[in-house]
Amino acid sequence: MTVRSISVLGATGSIGASTLDLVRREKGNWRVVALTANSNAAALAALAREFSAEVAVIADAARLPELRDALAGSGIAALGGAEGLIEAASRPADITVAGIVGCAGLAPTMAAIEQGGMIALANKEALVSAGEVMTAAVARHGATLLPIDSEHNAIFQCLAANDLASVRWITLTASGGPFRDWPMERLITATPAEAVKHPNWDMGAKISVDSATMFNKGLELIEAAHLFPVGLDRLRIIVHPQSIVHSMVEYRDGSTLAQLGPSDMRVPIASALAWPARMDTPCDPLDLAAIGELTFRAPDETRFPATRLAREAAEAGGAAPAVLNAANEIAVEAFLAGQIGFTRIAAYVADVLSCYAPSAPTSLDDVVAVDAEARRRARSLMELA
Numbered sequence: 339m340t341v342r343s344i345s346v347l348g349a350t351g352s353i354g355a356s357t358l359d360l361v362r363r364e365k366g367n368w369r370v371v372a373l374t375a376n377s378n379a380a381a382l383a384a385l386a387r388e389f390s391a392e393v394a395v396i397a398d399a400a401r402l403p404e405l406r407d408a409l410a411g412s413g414i415a416a417l418g419g420a421e422g423l424i425e426a427a428s429r430p431a432d433i434t435v436a437g438i439v440g441c442a443g444l445a446p447t448m449a450a451i452e453q454g455g456m457i458a459l460a461n462k463e464a465l466v467s468a469g470e471v472m473t474a475a476v477a478r479h480g481a482t483l484l485p486i487d488s489e490h491n492a493i494f495q496c497l498a499a500n501d502l503a504s505v506r507w508i509t510l511t512a513s514g515g516p517f518r519d520w521p522m523e524r525l526i527t528a529t530p531a532e533a534v535k536h537p538n539w540d541m542g543a544k545i546s547v548d549s550a551t552m553f554n555k556g557l558e559l560i561e562a563a564h565l566f567p568v569g570l571d572r573l574r575i576i577v578h579p580q581s582i583v584h585s586m587v588e589y590r591d592g593s594t595l596a597q598l599g600p601s602d603m604r605v606p607i608a609s610a611l612a613w614p615a616r617m618d619t620p621c622d623p624l625d626l627a628a629i630g631e632l633t634f635r636a637p638d639e640t641r642f643p644a645t646r647l648a649r650e651a652a653e654a655g656g657a658a659p660a661v662l663n664a665a666n667e668i669a670v671e672a673f674l675a676g677q678i679g680f681t682r683i684a685a686y687v688a689d690v691l692s693c694y695a696p697s698a699p700t701s702l703d704d705v706v707a708v709d710a711e712a713r714r715r716a717r718s719l720m721e722l723a
Contacts, residue, residue: 344611345372347427347446348437350381352542353460353486356603357435358385360611360619365389372426374438374446377401383408390414393429395422397442424449433611435486436461439544440667441709444468444702454479458486458610466557467660468705469564470698483565484610489558490565491606492584492597497566500589505568507588510558511578512637513537515550517680518577522641528680530673537579547670551683552637556648557666560659563652570652575645577635582624598624643684651691656698657708658691664712665690672720690716 344361348354354373361368370389375382377398383405386394393415396405402418409416417425420442427434427449434450435458436443443461450457452475459465464472476483485491489510497505516535517525534546548554555575562573584606586596599605600621608619639646644666651658669683678686694715699705 341367341369342432343369343371343430345426345429345431345434345450346370346437347372347374347423347435347443347450348376348439348460349373349385350375350378351437351439353435353437353603353607356607357437357458357611358389360604360608360617361389363620364617371429371431374423374426376438376442379404380408386414387412393417393426395426397423397438420445428453431455433458433484435607435610436464441467441706444705448472448475448702451475451481452479454481456482456484456610456613458484458607460486462487462557462561463663465561465564466663467709468699468702469560469659471700471702471705473564484613485561485565486603486606486610487558487561488599488601488603488606489585490561491609492599493562493566493587495597495609496585496587496595500587502566502568504589504591505566505572505587506590507586508562508566508568508573509586509588510555510562510573510575511581511583511585511634512552512555512575513549513581514577514579514637515546515552517550518579520641522681525641526679526681530676533673533680543674544667544670547673547683548666551644551670551680552642553644553648553666553670553683553687555637556645557663559645559648560652570649575637577637578632580629580632582629582632600624643688647684647688647691654695657696657704660699660705660708661691661694661696661712662687664709665716668713668716668720678720686716686719689719693719 346354370391372393373386373391374395379396379401395417399419406416423446427446433456436447437460447464533550534543536546581601583596588594602621604619608617651662665687669686672678696708
């Protein structure tokens with residue numbers, strides 16, 4: 339493998355940590371251009387020194403003096419704030435891992451796209467909230483999106499070079515989260531502590547709650563519609579509790595290809611980093627005999643209406659997915675803070691979607707404005723309740 343350059347946006351998060359673990363194992367094959375973090379200046383400086391990064395950027399500009407002190411004498415440039423993130427993302431790199439969470443990642447991801455290189459995409463908001471804007475930029479600049487969500491990466495691998503016209507179905511698998519077998523009356527009393535205990539994956543609080551509500555799968559459905567434009571009527575979701583089959587593609591000849599692997603994000607990340615080749619990971623091989631069985635069942639949109647709301651938002655198009663995403667984030671924050679019950683998350687999202695239908699965004703500024711207004715309306719609805 340020849341030496342390739344890489345930037346990791348969100349280096350101290352879970353995606354960044356998994357990425358840098360893989361890079362660390364093959365250090366001689368990589369040159370690190372830029373590393374960014376939100377506010378952990380000490381951790382960022384340690385990583386920048388370890389990987390001899392060209393530049394380190396802290397999004398919280400107030401922590402920039404701390405970062406500069408920690409990098410003193412290293413020769414590594416230190417930047418801060420939103421402008422610093424964009425500057426780092428604009429530096430040429432063979433591959434940029436876009437792992438900044440939330441709308442804060444939109445502008446840096448766009449800056450990376452505008453360089454025309456490969457973007458390993460983990461930022462959901464890029465395609466959920468700004469799908470048309472982002473995909474138009476990808477086409478305009480000749481960039482390549484390599485999805486590293488496990489489900490989308492699985493679809494990407496199953497599609498390979500096949501024509502989308504030959505696809506009958508794309509099926510995203512969902513673990514169902516910790517509440518998949520709970521009756522409705524028990525869901526009403528579910529606590530944040532229970533919601534964040536995902537049975538298969540080690541994830542942060544917000545994405546764990548999204549898995550519990552199934553909003554995570556709804557957002558992934560919207561992403562898939564942009565990444566793999568076969569039409570919403572050919573995208574479906576199935577609950578697969580073991581999280582071994584990460585997604586499937588069925589072709590018109592009746593063949594179904596599935597990607598299987600352990601519940602470890604280093605597998606899809608490695609697929610993107612080495613694409614179109616392969617690289618080693620430290621993950622244990624699958625032992626299907628030990629696993630014993632793989633089960634599947636249809637999602638229950640009565641108990642978990644999030645996937646229905648997401649599909650309706652995708653069908654409406656325009657700004658609806660951005661509104662859905664923003665309202666969900668506010669509702670999840672309120673749930674984690676103990677302000678609303680678990681089943682109210684989807685209810686508040688539905689309420690915001692019903693009262694706010696802005697025009698389709700045509701720029702990132704439009705997306706950010708829609709996001710801000712949707713959040714304001716979600717908070718107002720909660721205050722009125």
